Amino acid sequence: MKPGLVKRWCVTACVAALSLGCGAPPQGLPRAGERPGEPGGEQPPIQAPVQWQPAGEDFSDTLAPPRTTLNQTRLLVDGPEIFPAMEKMIEGARKQIEVDYFVFSGRQGLRLAHLLAAKAREGVHVDVVFDPGKGFTPMFTKSVDQVIAVMEAGGVHVTGFPVGRLPRRPAINKVVDHDKVVVVDRERAMVGGMNIADVFDRNHDVMLEVKGPIAADIGRMLASDRRASLPLKPAKGVKATPPEPITVPPDIAPPMPAQPVGTRIVSTGINRTGYKEILLERIRSSRKSIHVLMFQLVDDDVVKALTDAARRRVDVRIILDPGDHDELIPVIKKAPLGFPNLPYALQLLKGGVGVKWYRLDKDQVEMHAKVGVFDGQTMLLGSTNWIPSAFLFNNEASLLVDGGPAVSRMEQVFEADWARKSDPVVDKGVTQDVLSWIIARIPYL
Structure with a gap:
């Protein structure tokens, strides 16, 4: 191993950890404040999630009603499909628009800001x-x-998510509102993984558009969170640009199928949890196939469930983001292919799972999708990475879909990516194993 390589890797991973601020350490490792051999040491207690309880038909106090309803669904793949469909949905609003978004910036963010202000x-x-x-x-x-200045000038009510009410992580005291959700008139909604920023607009990502009663459920969930939201203003001196007329481009995605399918919310946030339990149940009950496109997969329980499925002769194949994020955090350009998924990808590979890195185009920063399809029939899609912080601490929104054209199309997207847009994960021996061991022991996820 080259002199200084491990040291450089430690610095790289630590800085990236602080920059990304995404979660808890791998299971079985001491957390901040613990001594080896003293689990739980001096770490602050983790706030126990409050399970959902019925509270009337409006779900005003329940945040994430665990009910399945029949809804029309369609899959939107990548920016050229996602953003025109989002703009068209907003343009058609008659009474109410509700948005909860993690990153909302850049040229596309300003387009949407002007469109929302016009409405x-x-x-x-x-x-x-x-x-x-x-x-x-x-x-x-x-x-x-x-973006905030433009929205406020147009009469949009903008607030900040109350992250202080989310459970706190003992390792890194940072949690985020990671939702990517738009709801229109409580009749239509869009949920998924696509951030809005110039650096992200060309990412490989997916969103699900839904039409039906689940849109009202999602809207009520957002409204409940808004009751505790806080004022969010632009920085001093930032002025709104003049209103701009926005011409919505043609919607090029396949049309919304008429046949409704069972759909339900699967979310994590204030007083709600359950995504990981549903995910593990789907993995364990799969009999034929599990196909996954995942930005970050860093969880011991999920890795074990997937390798157990492979041993049952289930066709388990996973495409992961290759970890080339130097446009976002320049220090990561020193990191290897697969950061931070690498150690878990190697565990999956050794457990009989087919694992590949997504092959990014030159203008793409990330393969940012978070979706799994089980037995070709059920799809779990949204903002939720398969990492501890997403399962336990962040505000996340995903949807569970039972059958229909959206699921079938996602399978087609996966197979095309597997055949033409990905490269096998290869175990390169002791050097890679040592670096993977170091990464797995840094509590950044």
Whole structure:
């Protein structure tokens, strides 16, 4: 191993950990404040999630009603499908628009800000909630401030998600509102993984558009969170640009199928949990296939369930993001292929799982999808990475879909990516194993 390589890796991973702020350490390792051999040491207690309880038909106090309803669904793949469909949905609003978004910036963010402001001027009630950090690195803050200024000038109500009410992590005291959700008139909604920023607009990502009663459930969930939201203003001196007319481009995605399918919310947040339990149940009950596109997969329980499925002769195949994020956090350009998924990808590979890295185009930053399809029939899609912080601490929104054209299309997307847009994960021996061992012991996820 080259002199200084391990040291450079430690510095790289630690800085990336602080920058990303995404979760808890791998299971079985001491947390901050613990001594080896003294689990639980001096760490602060983790706030126990409150399970859902019925509270009337409006679900005003329940946040995530665990009910399955029949809804029309369609899959939207990548920016050229996602953003025109999102703009068309917003343009058609008559009474109310509700938005909860993690990163909302750049040229596309300003387009949507002007469109939302125009709807507010027409008399549509528009509520927007952002993560109070205004994006997870300083490169987004100025643009988010401009977006907020445009929205406020148009009469949009903008607030910050109350992250202080989320459970706290003992290792790194940072949690985020990671939702990517738009609801229109409580009749249509869009949920998924696509951030809005110039650096992200070309990412490989997916969103699910739904039409039916689940849109009202999602809207009530957002409204419950908004009751505790906090004022969020642009930085001092940031002025709104003049109103701009927005011409919505053609919607090029396949049309919404008429046949409804069973759909339900699977979320994590204030007083709600359960995503990981549902995920593990789906993995353990799969009999034929498990196909996954995942930005980050860093969880021991999930890895074990997937390798157990492979031993049952289930066709388990996973495409992971290759970890080339140097445009976001320049220090990561020193990291290897697969950061931070690498040690878990190697565990999966050794357990008989087919694992590949997504092959990014030159203008793509990330393969950012978070979706699994089980037995070709059930799909779990949303903002939730398969990592401890997403399962336990962040505000996340995903949907569970039972059958229909959206699931079938996702299978087609996966197979195309597997055949033409990915490269096998290869165990390169002791050097890679040592570096993987180091990564797995840094509590950044």
